[in-house]
Amino acid sequence: MKTSVKSSVKTYEMLINGKFVKARNGGVRDILDPASGELLAVVPEAGRADVKLAVEAARKAFDEGPWRKTTAQDRGKLLFKIGDLIRANAKALAELEVRNMGKPLAEAEYDVADAANCFEFYGGLATKIHGETMSVPANSMSFVVREPIGVCGQIIPWNYPLLMSAWKIAPALASGCTVVLKPSELTPLTALFLARLMHEAGAPAGVVNVVSGPGAGAGEELAESPLVDKLAFTGGTATGRKIALAAVGNLKKLTLELGGKNPNIVFADADFDSAVDGALFAAFANQGEVCSAGSRLLVEKSIKKRFVAAMLAKIPRIKLGHGLGAGVKMGPLVSAAHRDKVEAMIKAGVHEGAKLVCGGGRPKGAEFAKGFFLEPTIFDEVKPTMRIAREEIFGPVLSVLEFKDEAEAIRLANDTEYGLAAGVWTLNVNKGIRVLKELRAGITWLNTYHPTFNEMPWGGYKQSGNGRELGLYGIQAYLETKQININLDEAPLGWY
């Protein structure tokens, strides 16, 4: 493959207490370009000691520093400045995201713009935080005021490193909290770049800290630390359970954004071509490494054969390659180990008797030899009991199931421990809304799949999580609620 990609190995530092530092014990981690397996960068490998320092800095900045007493306008201005700096560095950020994570450039560009939007949205919202006034009983006046929760530990996965950083940091800073963010050990580069931008924008020392390190040790310390008031986690459901247990020590406030096995339902009366496009995009955007991926495609029996054939006809348009290559629509998976896991699930699908109708293997050719590529894969005739219908694969693997009527579609869609996202395709709007109302999922789409907005809440039902991010809901997750009661009588109570 020929791309204009040239990577040079760069050494990064992490942001703790307003300074860019190495790990205390000198530990480092090599970061690879998943499309070539080449060394891309070297980052500090934070351990528990580094996280402790970051948490102490965030604690001090919250308890003694000016941040939570800074005016909402000033907090908003900082967020707008960070948004501006993201836009000014958009090209470099997008290319770095591609090199580190593997996604196609067009998707990374979208993520970068969305990250800037997120800082701007919460920059505006900083000045809209307000309480309530009540007057019960008549001789008293009562207020409800909203205050920042405190020190926030934030742990994010590898599939949207910059965007997830923005989703976490922006509402926390807008509300007056201080932050320690830990990106995935596989993809820390854009979060560390963002740390530079936040520092340049004028974030005071300790208010925002970014530590690069593994879940084991660094992540665990953040989840367990008694100095952390709130933990916001995005990642797998199994890790979410561990985090919840670790956070119980000091009963941290907890938001969890976890996995999904999301149904995408196509009725026979859908706009056929739009639904075919939508089904492929739902499954294969970002290599299928998306928590909300439409990885379970439920198609009405009468059109299923034609629908699968139409999808197969479009598969050759999904050009694989380095995400910076021209026209590339699908990059490599994030790591060799992750590709192994996805391949094991493909084997499980074949073993259980699903019909592999495309993909299933690694693409051939010298340009793919060193990267962690996998072909877009579709299984037809999948049964609801099969592992590929039940477990999150988090890769480019689509499972197609059929249903005979609306009731069966709803039953199959809800037959999962997850409840993150769901899509419905039909030109009968009554039916579409009726079905959406029955689906046990937090993010739903009619005649589209994937678009999401900073203004709208993001999060899941059932084992897909706890709480909501983004929108007005997202800032609530960083605020405490305090009642203040004022006695208007001047006479003593006279109780005793």
Ligand code: NDP
């Ligand atoms: P993981 O759950 O493996 O990891 C997520 C983060 O948690 C990483 O930073 C990881 O660090 C860290 N971590 C791992 N173990 C621990 C621990 N014991 N204590 C503290 N931190 C820990 O998820 P992936 O990174 O593999 O991401 C994929 C998952 O994320 C999928 O299940 C996907 O559905 C989910 N996800 C959910 C989203 C949502 O909004 N609901 C959005 C995006 C992804 P390290 O990487 O260094 O091990």
